[in-house]
Amino acid sequence: MSSExxxxxxxxxxxxxxxxxxxxxVIVGHAEVVDGVxxxxxxxxxxxxxxxxxxxxxxxxxxxxxxxxxxFSRVQFTPDLMPADIIGTNLIAEDEAGQRSFRFQPGPLFAxxxxxxxxxxxxPKTQSALLEAMQEQTATVGRTTHRLPSPFFVxxxxxxxxxxxxxxxxxxxxxxxxxxxxxxxSSREELNEILERTTExxxxxxxxxxxxERVVAAQELARQVVVAPHVRDYAARIVLATHPGGEFAADxxxxxxxxxxxPRGAQALILAGKVRALASGRYNVSFDDVRHFAPAALRxxxxxxxxxxxxxxxxxxxxxxxxxxxxxxxxx
Numbered sequence: 001m002s003s004e005x006x007x008x009x010x011x012x013x014x015x016x017x018x019x020x021x022x023x024x025x026v027i028v029g030h031a032e033v034v035d036g037v038x039x040x041x042x043x044x045x046x047x048x049x050x051x052x053x054x055x056x057x058x059x060x061x062x063x064x065x066x067x068x069x070x071x072f073s074r075v076q077f078t079p080d081l082m083p084a085d086i087i088g089t090n091l092i093a094e095d096e097a098g099q100r101s102f103r104f105q106p107g108p109l110f111a112x113x114x115x116x117x118x119x120x121x122x123x124p125k126t127q128s129a130l131l132e133a134m135q136e137q138t139a140t141v142g143r144t145t146h147r148l149p150s151p152f153f154v155x156x157x158x159x160x161x162x163x164x165x166x167x168x169x170x171x172x173x174x175x176x177x178x179x180x181x182x183x184x185x186s187s188r189e190e191l192n193e194i195l196e197r198t199t200e201x202x203x204x205x206x207x208x209x210x211x212x213e214r215v216v217a218a219q220e221l222a223r224q225v226v227v228a229p230h231v232r233d234y235a236a237r238i239v240l241a242t243h244p245g246g247e248f249a250a251d252x253x254x255x256x257x258x259x260x261x262x263p264r265g266a267q268a269l270i271l272a273g274k275v276r277a278l279a280s281g282r283y284n285v286s287f288d289d290v291r292h293f294a295p296a297a298l299r300x301x302x303x304x305x306x307x308x309x310x311x312x313x314x315x316x317x318x319x320x321x322x323x324x325x326x327x328x329x330x331x332x
Contacts, residue, residue, distance in 0.1 A: 025206055043272065046154040055185065067208065179268065181296055235270050238269065239266040257303070287328045
């Protein structure tokens with residue numbers, strides 16, 4: 001590796017650590033979730049956080065936004081929210097000469113970091129308004145397509161679908177999220193620290209750590225990390241192992257899965273592995289880098305069949321068994 005690449009990789013590792021420390025000044029615990037969110041940001045993906053209310057999902061996103069010198073907007077999703085409330089709309093404007101024309105008024109989607117809070121409380125029509133933005137980084141109003149700012153990062157939170165007043169996200173929209181991260185309850189020690197931080201007069205502050213230009217540069221660097229062909233093939237075989245009836249399908253997949261992960265799942269494994277390698281001071285992706293993010297990258301891309309639903313099988317358990325069964329190298 002050249003000295004220039006070594007310097008850029010070292011800077012990437014420092015920025016990742018600085019972001020993690022900045023968020024950690026407010027967020028207690030949830031280290032796996034924080035690392036997942038930062039990884040998604042630095043590969044230019046989007047992230048879905050799922051957990052019951054009150055676990056700090058929104059606070060985590062706000063803390064990250066404070067650590068970044070970027071435009072931030074928050075949208076509270078409700079059943080009466082309309083697509084135009086997110087994207088924006090054309091308004092009739094009148095100039096000094098009395099001439100009227102349509103003028104586009106951007107909605108909250110036109111920011112660098114967008115918090116879609118409780119995204120599954122809105123109707124599917126409104127949820128679908130995010131599809132184009134997340135995939136193409138554009139928003140179309142009427143016949144005009146508007147470019148969204150760069151970098152563009154959607155962090156959505158959702159309540160478990162068993163809760164009242166929620167609408168399941170469409171599979172096509174779920175597939176647009178690089179990761180789905182589960183925010184779990186805090187431990188006893190973490191809860192005591194939360195109480196200490198939040199019930200006293202001193203409120204921790206967060207300094208700006210990265211600008212938009214540095215985030216874009218980090219995203220470009222991450223894509224330049226080397227992935228050996230056998231590591232790339234390992235990621236491909238993990239995804240193919242989630243397809244029932246396929247050549248590499250695991251037994252548990254044939255029994256409980258109706259549809260496996262899409263190619264975006266394999267892309268997520270490779271891209272996330274690149275960020276993990278850089279954050280660890282390496283410029284090549286290992287098998288462990290790929291395995292590490294398999295649950296976050298694949299859990300929302302697997303669709304259970306009737307038997308899997310009836311048995312109450314968790315997709316995380318299926319992914320764990322798949323990762324154990326897929327060898328790092330095929331026999332000659």
